[in-house]
Amino acid sequence: MADLTQELWADKLKNDDNAVLIDVRTEEEFGEGYIPNAINMNIFKGQAFVYELEALDKSKNYYVYCRSGGRSGQACEIMNQMGFENAYNLMGGFSEWTGEKTI
Incomplete structure (x- = not known):
C-alpha cells in the first residue's frame, strides 16, 4: 500500500490506463x-x-479514497493482505480533494 498526496495520487490516476x-x-x-x-x-x-x-481483478491498480484517508488506508491494507499489489490511498481523502467532483 502507498499513502499518496493529493497531487501524486491524481497524477498517477490520470496517467494510469x-x-x-x-x-x-x-x-x-x-x-x-x-x-x-x-x-x-x-x-x-x-x-x-x-x-x-x-x-476484483488483482492485476489492476486501485486508487482508494474515503472522507479523510483513514478508512481508505484500512481498505488498502486489507487489499494488500488479499494479494492486491497496487492499492493507493488518497491522503486527506475526499474532504481535501481539489480535483474534479460529481455532485
Whole structure:
C-alpha cells in the first residue's frame, strides 16, 4: 500500500490506463458527491466488503479514497493482505480533494 498526496495520487490516476477508482465511504456519503468514475464499496459492510474485493481483478491498480484517508488506508491494507499489489490511498481523502467532483 502507498499513502499518496493529493497531487501524486491524481497524477498517477490520470496517467494510469489500468486504474480502478474505489470510494469506500457509505452510500449516503457517496450520494453527497464523489470523484468521477468511482465505484462505491462501503468498507463498513464488513464481510460483504471483503466479498466485493474478492470479485476484483488483482492485476489492476486501485486508487482508494474515503472522507479523510483513514478508512481508505484500512481498505488498502486489507487489499494488500488479499494479494492486491497496487492499492493507493488518497491522503486527506475526499474532504481535501481539489480535483474534479460529481455532485
